[in-house]
Amino acid sequence: MTKISLAFWILLLLCACSKKKGKDEQFIPSAPIQTTEYNHYKKSETIKYVAKLGIMKAANIVLDIDSTIQSIDSVKCYKVSLIGELDGTVDLFSELNDKFYSFVDTSTLKPTLFIRDLHENKYKKREYSYFDFLGKKVKIIDKNVSKPDSIKLFDISENINDMITSYFQLRKIDFEKYSANDTLRLDVFIENNSYNLKFLLKTREELKTKIGKYNTIVLVPIVPDNELFRGDEPVSVWISDDENRIPLKLKAKSWVGNIEVEIKEYAHKR
Numbered sequence: 001m002t003k004i005s006l007a008f009w010i011l012l013l014l015c016a017c018s019k020k021k022g023k024d025e026q027f028i029p030s031a032p033i034q035t036t037e038y039n040h041y042k043k044s045e046t047i048k049y050v051a052k053l054g055i056m057k058a059a060n061i062v063l064d065i066d067s068t069i070q071s072i073d074s075v076k077c078y079k080v081s082l083i084g085e086l087d088g089t090v091d092l093f094s095e096l097n098d099k100f101y102s103f104v105d106t107s108t109l110k111p112t113l114f115i116r117d118l119h120e121n122k123y124k125k126r127e128y129s130y131f132d133f134l135g136k137k138v139k140i141i142d143k144n145v146s147k148p149d150s151i152k153l154f155d156i157s158e159n160i161n162d163m164i165t166s167y168f169q170l171r172k173i174d175f176e177k178y179s180a181n182d183t184l185r186l187d188v189f190i191e192n193n194s195y196n197l198k199f200l201l202k203t204r205e206e207l208k209t210k211i212g213k214y215n216t217i218v219l220v221p222i223v224p225d226n227e228l229f230r231g232d233e234p235v236s237v238w239i240s241d242d243e244n245r246i247p248l249k250l251k252a253k254s255w256v257g258n259i260e261v262e263i264k265e266y267a268h269k270r
Contacts, residue, residue: 027194029157030185035172038243041065041078041104044269047246050087054257059086061261063167067269070103072112073130077103080164102164108133114162129189133158138189152192160189166197171245175201175217183222198222199237207238209248210264215241216248 044067051059066079082100101115114129128141136158142150161169166188173184178201186197200220207216216238223235234253240246250261 027187027196029159029194030187030196032159033169033184033186034174034177035169036174036243038172038245039109040168040171040245041080041106041109042270046265046267046269047263048265049261050264051259051261053254053259057087058259059084063164069106072103075112076106077112078106079103080168082164100164102162104165104168109165109168111162111165114164129162131156131160131162140192154189154192154194156189156194157187160187160194163188163190167247170199170219171239171247173245175241184219200233202236204241205238207248209262211266214238214246214248217241 044065045063046065047063049061049063050057051061061082061084064081064083066081068079070077070079080102082102084098097119099115099117101113101117102111103113104110105112110133111129111131113131116125116127116129118125126143128143130139130141132138133156136156138154138156138160140152140154142152144150166186169186178184180201180203182201184199184201186199188195188197198221200222202218202220204215204217207214217240219237219239220233221235221237236251237247238249240248246263246266248263250259252259
């Protein structure tokens with residue numbers, strides 16, 4: 001994973017995966033978390049974020065749920081797109097146009113197909129991940145313009161998520177069933193590996209944003225030692241304390257400077 005791609009993954013609340021597993025480390029599926037019945041996909045949301053590196057505007061991030069139901073191998077799916085583009089001063093020194101797509105089974109809310117379409121300077125990649133929960137496998141097709149397609153199979157657990165469905169699974173957590181300092185776990189598959197995402201339920205506080213003032217739940221991702229972040233509890237995430245559970249803000253202390261991601265627009269089509 002390139003550093004830029006990793007940064008966007010982190011900015012999208014998947015902070016705890018930034019360290020690769022060592023040879024002796026083994027992925028152990030997490031126990032199911034307690035969730036609400038709320039289905040955030042049905043609202044066909046569009047959420048826009050702005051990312052800053054220090055005082056500089058660095059990137060725009062847009063998450064959008066298509067209002068039209070899609071069909072993947074005869075499975076009815078919600079289509080969610082996530083697009084990150086550099087902006088401001090940072091855009092003068094680097095090129096990034098990353099697009100991620102998740103097709104989510106409308107009945108199980110599990111991923112059916114996940115697409116990564118990466119364009120970072122000279123680096124380009126388009127990858128398709130097909131999830132088979134009955135067979136507990138994911139088939140990854142890596143399409144490269146200069147090489148033949150490669151196909152790989154990996155084992156997955158029954159509660160695994162892709163990068164985007166992890167974002168929505170986090171929003172489905174029934175926080176009323178947990179107490180301060182409880183550790184919440186989600187499992188995600190990305191880049192040929194399964195990972196445990198771990199979040200500490202820290203506190204509740206009021207937050208003023210560009211779309212209004214909210215009571216929020218503050219989560220602290222448990223981030224292993226890595227070359228991107230610095231200090232204890234380097235990342236904090238604010239989520240609205242209502243049924244919408246909108247991720248409103250992220251702050252991270254990075255070795256390249258402080259990173260802030262803040263919501264700037266929220267709308268829904270339904």
